[in-house]
Amino acid sequence: MTLAADPHFLHLQTILSSKAEGDWHDFKEGVHGRTDELLKDLVALANTAGGPYGGYGYLIIGIDDDGNVRGLIPKETELNEDARQRQLGSAAAHGITPLMSPQVKGYTVEGRRIHLVIVPQTSDRWHVVTGSQNHGYWVRRDRASVRPTAEQLEEHFQERLKALIGPVHEQLLRMDGRIGQLRTDLAAAQDPALLSAAEHARIAFQTPDRTFLRLIRQEASTFLDRRGEHLEAIQRVHPDRLVDQPTWHDADRDALRDLVERLEQDTRPLIEAVGALIHDAEPTARTEQALLELNAVFTDASVHMMTLPPSTFALWVYPALLYLHAVAASATPHLEWQLFGQVIHHVQDVPSPRLTRRSVALASVVPWRETLDGVMRVIEPGSPPRAAAHRMERLLRQSDWIGQTLPVLGRLGAFSRSEAALTLGYVAAALKRQGHVPPSFAALWWTYLNANGILEETIQRFVERGSPVLAGLKLRDVAAAFDSMDKPGSYLTVQAQYLVDVGPQP
Incomplete structure (x- = not known):
């Protein structure tokens, strides 16, 4: 220019x-x-x-x-x-x-x-x-x-309130429409001859669990409908070309930033849903089914495109990475290991390039976060190493993501602890599935000053209630595999052995 x-x-x-x-x-x-x-x-x-x-x-x-x-x-x-x-x-x-x-x-x-x-x-x-x-x-x-001034603050917060109330007002209008439909259904129910079989089933068997599952499916369908648009947009921006350049034009950087923000915006409803599912929903068969379907959505909509160039694929699986981190951040404070274990060990068949099907694990996207770091540094040149993790941490600590389901003080430390749990869960999933040490990735929590303290706390929780995550593996074997992933200074194996021998400390 x-x-x-x-x-x-x-x-x-x-x-x-x-x-x-x-x-x-x-x-x-x-x-x-x-x-x-x-x-x-x-x-x-x-x-x-x-x-x-x-x-x-x-x-x-x-x-x-x-x-x-x-x-x-x-x-x-x-x-x-x-x-x-x-x-x-x-x-x-x-x-x-x-x-x-x-x-x-x-x-x-x-x-x-x-x-x-x-x-x-x-x-x-x-x-x-x-x-x-x-x-x-x-x-x-x-x-x-x-x-x-006080007047400026008041004006700003009034505008913020309007912005927050607007969507609520729209939701109330939709609820009014829903109430109108229910009234129609009620009137029709008085004369069963007016009902189709589907309408009769919907009215007769509707429960809160069914409604929740139906809403999850609606959000998932909307997300899947947009994945084709996501792929076209990612290939149009060509992130691999941008990552390899020493400098970037503002137009390219802005286009990539807009794309990342769009991926986050389109993924956010499902992130909010999984936070609510873990913290607010009763642990019933239907809530577990909802989680299973979310796992399937992010696996099928991400992993089967592994023929894409590296940075393009890393950006493509960014929603799945957000999902994994959201599950870990939501589950860790309340030790919801059962649901976390289901996610970290989720495996399903997806199409392969040769028109056959192969079995893949949702957790296999975790190491791609390092490649995603390069993409994030294009849009945030001042970002520290592990730029992708820092960005996800900032998103998940905001009150309008999973923050509404976590205690205000709890979410401040949730990401570092959930990172440790996700890392260990990722290692356990690879050992359970493949029997060998998985590819390493740079975890953000390892950069904290109290990293060993986070390790000790996480391992103690695994000893207490971590069986769904360990999935029958021995804790010391998972710890040894973790240490072999080149984490300088780690004493995880020693600590795991101590906790196994001595037992969790109060």
Whole structure:
């Protein structure tokens, strides 16, 4: 794209000609060593809607407060655009919620290099600074980053409330329609001659369990209907080409980001369903049937496309990975090992490229998370290693995913514990099915400072109630297989042996 056709550069020219800061742009000579201030300004620009820049705010680095072009300060001259984006992305990932993905472009103005940080404005939920002295909400007002007024906060939360109530209102309208249909059914039931066999069965045998299973099937059918569109979109974006490139065009990155968000949006209803199934539904034969059908949906809609190129396939199975992590995160806090064991050991026949059928395990998608890391780093260049796991953790900790079914404090540590359970379950499933150590994958929980403590707690829970996950295997054998997957510093085998010999400790 030429500079003449670059809308951000045209906006930059207009800003520099004014030589003044504004509510939708901010000047910085440098940001080296000022992470707290950087997070505050990024959040303020994102939270201040409107302005002349097409839904963006700008942080311009290399400009003094009077609008004079100074260029990058000496400590930052070696940072190119990609390095700056990684720096900002890492700071935002650890200090801003919900997820923010600022972009960085470099321009030469008056013979000096400057960086333009492009901050997407939030459309509904304000961003907030976390874990620093500038914790909280920030907005732009009078050309500065300031705390929002009481009136601004009230207006924002009213808009949020409207956004939340809107879907509920639509659901109430659908319920009104359903009530009308029930009244029609009731009237028809008074004269059985007016009913078809299917209508009679639906009215006579409808129970809460049947209704839940029917709704699960509706959501699953909608998801499966969209998988063809997903595959076309993934192949159109061509993630393997993007992952192999050293740099990316904004249009390619935006297309990939939109695709990832679409996959998440289309998978979310089933993720919410499995969280509710594990925590709210009674453990009946029909709820187990619902879980079995969800397992089948994600297996059949994912694993049978293994002829795709690596990054394309990793993106294709992203919904299945989300599902596995959601089940583990939902089951772990309440030790729902029975349902978790059903998922981790789920095996079914799927079509193969030679028009035959072969038996595959849902857990076989777990190692593809490492390949998915490369895809996620394209859309979030500042992401740390294990980018896919970090993204799934942020999603599953949000209250509008499985968070509504978990205690508020429980979901903060749910992902690290569920990661350990998923890793051990994955090893157990491979040993049970194939009899040998499975391919390794980089688990996020292993990076936590209390990783060995998480291991010890998970193993103790396995000793207490883990038989559905172990599926008849000896715990020490699973532990030994885990240690052979090259986890530096692991003492899992020793700990498992101790717990088996001594017994769980209170």
